[in-house]
Amino acid sequence: MFTFDLQHTDPASSARAGLIQTDHGPIETPIFMPVGTAGTVKGVHQYELKNDIGAQIILGNTYHLYLRPGMEVMAKAGGLHGFNGWQGPILTDSGGYQVYSLSDRRKITEEGVTFRSHIDGSKHTFSPERSMEIQRVIGADIIMAFDECPPFPCDYKYAKDSMDLTHRWLARCCEYVDNTEGHYGHGQTLFPIVQGSTYDDLRRASAEAIASFDRAGNAIGGLSVGEPAEEMYRVTDMVCAILPKDKPRYLMGVGTPVNLLECIALGIDMFDCVLPTRNARHGMLYTAEGIINIKNAKWKDDFSPVDPDSSCPSSRFYTRGYLRHLIHSGELLGAQIASLHNLAFFLWLVGEARKHIIAGDFASWKNDMVPRLERRL
Structure with a gap:
């Protein structure tokens, strides 16, 4: 079960306080999520995450966990919760950002992305369906749609083509998730991702398209990839005005303490970095x-x-x-x-x-x- 209760709003800004409920526990928002790319937050024990740090939710990464330890091991362990011992909520990135970062060793088509492993050069393909399938095996409470994160800067045509592809991939992600079950008896909630680079009309169109899918939460991607902070704030403000107020908003990959406060003021609920x-x-x-x-x-x-x-x-x-x-x-x-x-x-x-x-x-x-x-x- 995934729910979001918007509990308070700040009278002088768009800041919100809410409560997300997942099958692995509650998450009070606004929240920062420690990143455990390969199934571990580097150098930090799970009990320290809970008791010393106060983490409520952590991240794993589809691309890295797919390569190591692999999905056979992950399934035998009972998913990432069973593998690393963290019993709170988990969110997994779909691997879309790694598509962005592996620009010299991947090929993007309508079907998906073919890439070579950064570990041994072996060849692999992620489609929207494959990304969802892997995230089912990992067993995260919140799973991210497979998207393309365009670089900054990029020209208008590239940004639009990338956005349109992300929307088509999202429809495939939704179809897969809606017609399959998780492996471990707990719910998994899919978040779509707004793209469109720093072009106002594209960001508005993407936010409207993502909202129309009516999922339980929404994310904003393609920021904090080299653009000035002022651009990040401007785009975030514009997108938050369109995304539904009764659903959590997740700004991916952000950021510094100042970034967090400024974006909380714009209406963001969830962060990772x-x-x-x-x-x-x-x-x-x-x-x-x-x-x-x-x-x-x-x-x-x-x-x-x-x-x-x-x-x-x-x-x-x-x-x-x-x-x-x-x-x-x-x-x-x-x-x-x-x-x-x-x-x-x-x-x-x-x-x-x-x-x-x-x-x-x-x-x-x-x-x-x-x-x-x-x-x-």
């Missing part, structure tokens, strides 16, 4: 007072906690000087501490946003937070 863990591994830490580059020499003999105000126990336990030493030494523990910290911060941030939406003062809180989040400490 590799940024908190990827940047953590390079020593960039996000806090409510600004950004810390822990590699800087100024932290060498700072023996105060990484972040005394963090909701994450390890950020309160370990010192900045020690974390700097670990990162400089290439120790795995350094990447782990930093990843835990950043993920906890992102979850704290959207949780605070939710509190202020419910309190009715989100817009003023957001305007105060944004300049603080952008500071370099």
